[in-house]
Amino acid sequence: MKKQQSFKGVKEVGTLYLVPTPIGNLEDMTFRSVKTLQEVAVIASEDTRNTQKLLNHFEIQTPQKSLHEHNFQERIPQLLGILKAGQSIAQVSDAGMPSISDPGHELVCACIAEDIPVVALPGPTAGLTALIASGLAPQPNLFYGFLPRKKNEQLKELTALLPETATMIFYESPHRIGETIKHMATVFGGERGAVICRELTKLHEEYLRGTLTELAAYLTEQPIKGECCLLVAGNPNPAELMTPPIQAEVSVKEQVDALIASGLKPNAAIKEVAQRLSRKKQDIYGEYHGL
Known part of the structure; x- marks a missing residue:
């Protein structure tokens, strides 16, 4: 078990701030987010060119380091070094929340493993x-x-x-x-x-x-x-065994695979598709297996 008190006590290491950025309208940037980006030592950005436009708009001079899916393995040790030296880092993605369908999770995990505080700011998603x-x-x-x-x-x-x-x-x-x-x-x-x-x-x-x-x-x-x-919308009748309706353009193999994925055994799935299509089970078996 690990306990993090984000804003209490004297800390010898920096803090990783997860800063959301606007998903479209720049007016959605919060005062706290702007202040955080101004005060940290480095901004870890998914795309430094994209983030620079945001920084220019709010007249933020903080330097950036790129952090994305192609360089995170070599970049994370560098960022951890900055944090261990007592300086804080802000992480941003191109839009919205870091880690939500965007890079960021690996750095969060690395910081938690090293007992470095991770603080998320609320904002656009x-x-x-x-x-x-x-x-x-x-x-x-x-x-x-x-x-x-x-x-x-x-x-x-x-x-x-x-x-x-x-x-x-x-x-x-x-x-x-x-x-x-x-x-x-x-x-x-x-x-x-x-x-x-x-x-x-x-x-x-x-x-x-x-x-x-x-x-x-x-x-x-x-x-x-x-x-x-x-x-x-969610399934309004989850208790019922719902069989997915099949459209004509969906192949026999796709129909059988979908039923197998839902929990049926291959032979039972083949039988079910044969019944739906009013065809012989042997024909569906042959078509499914490419015979």
Whole structure:
């Protein structure tokens, strides 16, 4: 067990401050965040070029060091050296909270292991900001972040989420969100409520509220741009054994794999798909195994 008292006692080491940055509107930067960035010795940034624009806006002169997924292994020992020397560091991502679908977690863990205080400042986070205005149940909620990109992996992950009763929060690229929503309709059912929030806090902020089927149809006709947050209502009937509805474009293999991921044994999954499609079990078996 370890006990951290963030603001009491004399400390011989510095403090790692986790500082949120605006997700769009610069006016969302707090006074405390600006003051912290001014007072620390170094700012550890996901992208120093992006952060420099923020620093210039608030006339902050503190030097930066990059810290991202490609250099954290060599950078963390350097940052720990600064902290052990008694100087404090602020960590920022490009937008929102460090560690939430952004780099940062590794440095937090390294500091905790070395008994270096870690202090998080409150501030902007896209998922919860979108949630409270979505109209979906705000609690309980499940923050997932980005789903796998590959179709089969995504279907498998969504099938595992099928019993989830909490409102689910996802991040998704505008280029992939249409296909992702189609996959959700396949697994969750097209009548499940969902909300797309794009360009949060920016001039073109927009909420699209409807069923998964309605949103999929809308995106087919009107592709969207900008950063997206996707919220999906939880399962209203978790006690029922729900079998994901299957769309024609989903292959036999994908249908069987989805059922296996939900807990069925391969032979039982093949039998179930055969019954759904009114085909012989032997034919489905052969198609699934590529015979």
